[in-house]
Structures are given as structure tokens and as C-alpha cells.
Amino acid sequence: MPILSLQSVSRSFGALKVTDDVSFDLEAGEALGIIGPNGAGKSTLFNLITGNIAPDTGRVLLDGRDVTRAPPMERVKAGIGRSFQIPQPFGGLSVYENLLVAARFGGGVSAADAPDFCMDILSRTGLGAVAAKPAGGLPLLQRKRLELARAMATKPRVILLDEIAGGLTDAECVELVGTIRAIHAEGTAIIWIEHVLHALNSVVERLMVLNFGRMLMIGQPDQVMASAEVREIYLGIEA
Amino acid sequence: MTINRNLGLGLAFVALALLYALPALAPRAVVQDLFGILTLLVLAMNWNMLAGFAGLVSVGQQAFVGIGAYAMFAAIILLGLDPLVGVLIGGVAAAVFAVPMAFFAFRLNGAYFAIGTWVVADIARLGISQWKALGGGTGTSLPKGTAKEMAFVDQIKAMLDVSSAAAADALTYWLMLSLAVAMLVASYVFLRSRMGLGLQAIRDNENAARSVGVDPVRLKALVFLLCAFGTGLCGALAFIQITRVTPDAAFSVIDWTAFVIFITVIGGIGTLPGPIIGVVVFYALQRLLADYGTIYLIVLGCLGIAVMLFARRGLWGMFTDRTGIDLLPLGHRPPQGGRVTSPTRRTA
Structure with a gap:
């Protein structure tokens, strides 16, 4: 059974759909990276997982238990820890x-x-x-x-890291990655939003790409990064 | 620094012993005067917990004073109970009233919370004015001799060799002093506990507090209820000495909340010794300016504004910043190389 599971989660702010029908499973101890352009809905997705924002539709399951309506403090105790982008x-x-x-x-x-x-x-x-x-x-x-x-x-079993390497020097970044690896090695599952791709890809086993709130792709980092669509959207490279 | 701190605590104990001995040493008028000061101190300590530590800026604390006072009067006049039991009932009644009040007021934040609590307090005043058995809008008095017939008054009378009235004053004075001490100790223990730590986290950043498992509403509601209880006890005890209650006097926003806010802000909001310093300053000013009528209130207001602008943590906060001396520190020191300092054992 996956430790965390999102099922068709959507959320709108007014006319803007910031999270659009996102579904994925996270296995215990897995490390998942999330990338996407600014405004793609990455931090909102975290807020939906931690309970700071409630989804309009869809379900969030923790150990198979529906926590869609549970407040943040309950989810922390159930094992979801987070770091804030700011x-x-x-x-x-x-x-x-x-x-x-x-x-x-x-x-x-x-x-x-x-x-x-x-x-x-x-x-x-x-x-x-x-x-x-x-x-x-x-x-x-x-x-x-x-x-x-x-x-x-x-004491999280899933730790959510929101752009924790942004703004650091290379040396600082290497140190931070070392710490995150150690946490991962102890069996803590990780979901990590990051723009510093080399840091991210040195840790995660799967990579998800978000664009306009939709999940564009999820898979092995090298395959995802090789995709023409991802390169166009994320890196601005003409395919 | 530790020497200074021990010296400070030592002086505090001596002052406390003197305060307890006061009814045996000083004339009755002084005891009555100090009773009034202690009443304001207890109210200020309660308000400081709410506004200074839980971020609940209530302007409706007079609701709990009034309800405490009226419940005490009802217990004596309608049920024929001892006034001391009445005081306890006053505290409980205030805490019970705080439950529906919290349901309403906790939907509001910041300035709206302040106004909301004020409105609820006024509704309580208007509601109590309809209570015909306790005199309605014109209020009522305690039956003659009630205070003299309180439990323990006879023993105190024999011990101090004074009149029954003076013995009753001594009893209420000791109770108010003990309430102040209990408030101080309870606040210190609470703030140093896990819940106090959570409360300080909420004060710094409510969103982040929620994200590390702290439930802000639950903690604030707990503080609100406990402070309602303390404020109700204080109000009931105060009106034993006043002996007469009217809705306007018992629910006075000036007497029971505005002065109390002034005391807390001047002395140091969000610090435990703050209200004590504040009440001393307030009393000195009151004495100094007693003959000048309205000017007294104008000076109070100006002083309050000056402190808010130039010493945001009040006189005690300024003193702590300048000297580094903090008599009742609330921090948790990290353990270092086996030397684990545990200030919890030091209580005032």
C-alpha cells in the first residue's frame, strides 16, 4: 500500500485552476521530485497534501486512510512533515x-x-x-x-521539501544534498520541489512535471528530462 | 547575572512576606487600598496571559468580572451560601460563560476580536440588568453583616485582635494576595510547559505552528477559559469588599479593562513581571494626580502612548533589554555537554 496517495485532486482559485486532476502514489521510503515553471501549482500541491488548503474535488489518502478533510496538525502527527519555501x-x-x-x-x-x-x-x-x-x-x-x-x-515518514536548495551557493547546496540523502537513507519518503535540477536529480528516484496545474509527466528522472515536451516547457528549448 | 537573579528573587520573597504580614502591621485603610491594587494586578495578569501570550486582545474582560460578582451575590442572597463559596461559584460561572463567548469571538481576529468581546460583555451587562431578583438595573447590596459572618473571620479576629470588619478585610486581602501569587506561579508553570511553548510558537507564526502539529484554536481556547475563571474569581472577591453591585459598576469597561490594559502595557506586555511593575506605576500616578480630576486620565493616556511608541515591551522589557536580568525567564536552554540546566525547578 502506498504511504501517500492523491486521487484526482483539483483546486481552483476563482477562475484559475491551480491544481487540475492530479493523481499519484508515493511508496514508503521513495523520493519523488517535482519540477515545473513558476506558477505551475507546485506549492499549492504541497498545501493540499499538508491540509493548509482543502481540495475542491478528489481525495488525499495517508496509509490508505482518507485525510482529505483533516487539518494540518493532524496530518503532521500522522507523519507528514514540511518545510516552507519562504x-x-x-x-x-x-x-x-x-x-x-x-x-x-x-x-x-x-x-x-x-x-x-x-x-x-x-x-x-x-x-x-x-x-x-x-x-x-x-x-x-x-x-x-x-x-x-x-x-x-x-518525526515524518513523508517529508515535503519546498525549494530548499534555492539561493544557496554550490558548496552549501552539496552539504544540504548530503543531509537530505541521509534522511532518505533512513527510510523517510521525500517529495521535493526544486529548481536546482542537478541537486534534485542526484537524490530522487522519480520526477514529476507540473504545468498549469496539470501533471504533464511522471517517471524516471533521465527519461523525463529527455522528453521534448518537458524541455520545451521547462527549459524553454525548442524541440 | 545569576547572583543578580537570586538577589532579585530573594527581595521578591521578602516583599511577599511583608505583604502577607501587612494586616497585622498596618491600619485598615492601607489594607483596603492594597486590596484594590491587588485586584487590578490579578486582572492585569489575566489580561497579559490573553493579549501578551495568546494574542487574544480582549476588551471584554469586564464580562467575567461582572458575571463573577453577580454569581457571588446570587449564591449569597438567593442560595444563602458562604461568601467564600460564592467566590468559587463566581469563577466557575465566568468560565461557563466563556464557552459560548469563545464560540462567537473565536470566529473573529485581531481588532474584530477586540470589538466582538466588548459587544458580548455589554450584552451580558444588559442581560444581568434584567435580573429582577438581584435588583435589575439599580443593583443590590449584600445583606448587612455578610462579610463579618464569613468562614474564618472569627479566628482572624481573635488572632489579630481587631474588629470583625477589619478581620473580614484581612481575609479578603489575603485571598486576593494568594490569588495573585497563584496566578503568577500558574502562569510561569504553564508558559514553561509544552503548551506554553506551543503558545509562544503560535504568537510568532500561527501558520508554521500548525505545520508542526500545534492546534492554535485549542490552546487559545484553553487560555481564554482559564483566564475567564481567574478573572471571575477576582471580580467576585473584589465585590465582597465593595458590598454593593450594580450592572454599570460590575461591567465597567474603564475600571476592569481599560485600566488593566494600561497597567499591562506600561509594565511590559508579554513578560511575567510586567503587570507587577505596571500596577505599582499606576498606583503611584493615581496617588500623585488624585487631586487633578480629569487631568489624571489625560496623563495616563499620554504615558500609555509614550510607552507604546518608545518601549514596546514596557518598563520591564526595557529593563531586561538593558541589564540582561530576567527574573522569570521562559526560555528552554539547549543541553550542553551533559550540563543540562533546568530552570523549571526555580519557581517564584
Whole structure:
């Protein structure tokens, strides 16, 4: 049974169909990449999966259970963790406390276990040194890492990463990819929206292309990237 | 810094001991005066929890004061219960009223929430004015001698060797002081707990809080109900001493909410010691400007505006920023190399 399943999910904002009849299954432990031009509905698709937005039609299943109407906090506890495209730290709390909230609520970690659990994630994501710093004052790279770390602290079985490599230098990107690989290696399923294709394709096993809310293609990354249609839409190359 | 903090906490304990001893040391007028200050302090602590920590800027707290007071009067006059039981009933009645009020007000956000709570409080005032058994619009008084016949008054009278009236004042004073201490300890424990952490996350970013599993509505509703209970207890206790209740006095937005907002903002909204500092400043101003009538309110207003513009976290926030001393820090320190600091054991 797939861990996550979308069945004919559609959502409109006024006359604009931002998600148009999208269906796919995600197997446990799988890594799926999503690409598409700006405005293709990638982040909206994430919001439909996490419950921040409800679909107009279609169903979202988690472990075969219908969660289409379940609020975000329920889905987090059921195992869907997410990072935001634009980092949304709890600015008044320290980096450590940001993780503590996620671990205690979303991850269901006990008060006794939480400190070590959080510090472990912080050191794995390279944030150990800034644990006591206020999250509001972090530079971009560390904000992105905090998004990832906080999502990890909710103990997800599926982790949704929204353009987490965007705006980073090559060296920073390599480090981040290393961390994401390690998460994947532990058996966590990943859905990753990314414009930095070389980073994305070095991790994911399948690639989905969204265009105007529709799923244009889904398959092995090299096959998808070789498709003339994808090259035209996404890379602007005349076929 | 730790030395400063221990010194601060030590001074606080000495001050607290003095406050408890006050009825044995000071004349009755001083006890009554301090009772009024403590009433405002408890209300300010409750409002600070709502607005400063849960982001619920309520302008309808007078609803809970009024309902607490009226429930207490009803318990004494209609049911013949002891006033102290009446106070408990007042708190419970306020919490019960908070349930339908929350259903209405929680559909509103920000400024609309503020106006919505105000409207509900006024509806409660108008509703209570229809209660003929408790005097309708003109209100009613406690039966003569009610306060003197309260439980424990005789023992206090013998202990302090004072009149029954003074013993009753001492009792209500001790109860209000204890309520203030209980509020402070409960707020500290709550804010340092898992739920308090969630509350602070919601305050910073509600959307992100939801995405890490925090349920904002549930947590805010819990704080709203608990604060309604605290405010109701406080209102009921305050009116034992006032002995007379009218809808206008019990549901006064100026007395029970506007002054309380002023105190919290001046002292430091979103900090635990803030309301304590605020109430001291408020009382000093009241004393200083007592002879100047309306000018007093104008000065209060101007001072409030100045603090909001130049010291957004109030006097206590400014003090903490300048000196780094925080008597009741709410943060969770990351564990470092086996040295796990656990400030939870230090309660005030």
C-alpha cells in the first residue's frame, strides 16, 4: 500500500485552476521530485497534501486512510512533515526551541527525550553551534536548514521539501544534498520541489512535471528530462 | 547575572512576606487600598496571559468580572451560601460563560476580536440588568453583616485582635494576595510547559505552528477559559469588599479593562513581571494626580502612548533589554555537554 496517495485532486482559485486532476502514489521510503515553471501549482500541491488548503474535488489518502478533510496538525502527527519555501521560523524563539515545539507537538517526543532528540537533529543539519540563538536573526542558509531540521523534528515518514536548495551557493547546496540523502537513507519518503535540477536529480528516484496545474509527466528522472515536451516547457528549448 | 537573579528573587520573597504580614502591621485603610491594587494586578495578569501570550486582545474582560460578582451575590442572597463559596461559584460561572463567548469571538481576529468581546460583555451587562431578583438595573447590596459572618473571620479576629470588619478585610486581602501569587506561579508553570511553548510558537507564526502539529484554536481556547475563571474569581472577591453591585459598576469597561490594559502595557506586555511593575506605576500616578480630576486620565493616556511608541515591551522589557536580568525567564536552554540546566525547578 502506498504511504501517500492523491486521487484526482483539483483546486481552483476563482477562475484559475491551480491544481487540475492530479493523481499519484508515493511508496514508503521513495523520493519523488517535482519540477515545473513558476506558477505551475507546485506549492499549492504541497498545501493540499499538508491540509493548509482543502481540495475542491478528489481525495488525499495517508496509509490508505482518507485525510482529505483533516487539518494540518493532524496530518503532521500522522507523519507528514514540511518545510516552507519562504522560511517561517518562530522568530522570537531560539533555534533549539523551534525544534522543541516540533518534537513535542508534531513528533510526540516526551519531555525527557526531547532535548537529546533535538540536539541530535541540530548537529546533523549543521545548526548545533547556533542552537541557543534567536531563530529570527539567522542568515538565509541557516533559515533553510532550520526549515529542514524543524520538519525532521516532527518525526515524518513523508517529508515535503519546498525549494530548499534555492539561493544557496554550490558548496552549501552539496552539504544540504548530503543531509537530505541521509534522511532518505533512513527510510523517510521525500517529495521535493526544486529548481536546482542537478541537486534534485542526484537524490530522487522519480520526477514529476507540473504545468498549469496539470501533471504533464511522471517517471524516471533521465527519461523525463529527455522528453521534448518537458524541455520545451521547462527549459524553454525548442524541440 | 545569576547572583543578580537570586538577589532579585530573594527581595521578591521578602516583599511577599511583608505583604502577607501587612494586616497585622498596618491600619485598615492601607489594607483596603492594597486590596484594590491587588485586584487590578490579578486582572492585569489575566489580561497579559490573553493579549501578551495568546494574542487574544480582549476588551471584554469586564464580562467575567461582572458575571463573577453577580454569581457571588446570587449564591449569597438567593442560595444563602458562604461568601467564600460564592467566590468559587463566581469563577466557575465566568468560565461557563466563556464557552459560548469563545464560540462567537473565536470566529473573529485581531481588532474584530477586540470589538466582538466588548459587544458580548455589554450584552451580558444588559442581560444581568434584567435580573429582577438581584435588583435589575439599580443593583443590590449584600445583606448587612455578610462579610463579618464569613468562614474564618472569627479566628482572624481573635488572632489579630481587631474588629470583625477589619478581620473580614484581612481575609479578603489575603485571598486576593494568594490569588495573585497563584496566578503568577500558574502562569510561569504553564508558559514553561509544552503548551506554553506551543503558545509562544503560535504568537510568532500561527501558520508554521500548525505545520508542526500545534492546534492554535485549542490552546487559545484553553487560555481564554482559564483566564475567564481567574478573572471571575477576582471580580467576585473584589465585590465582597465593595458590598454593593450594580450592572454599570460590575461591567465597567474603564475600571476592569481599560485600566488593566494600561497597567499591562506600561509594565511590559508579554513578560511575567510586567503587570507587577505596571500596577505599582499606576498606583503611584493615581496617588500623585488624585487631586487633578480629569487631568489624571489625560496623563495616563499620554504615558500609555509614550510607552507604546518608545518601549514596546514596557518598563520591564526595557529593563531586561538593558541589564540582561530576567527574573522569570521562559526560555528552554539547549543541553550542553551533559550540563543540562533546568530552570523549571526555580519557581517564584
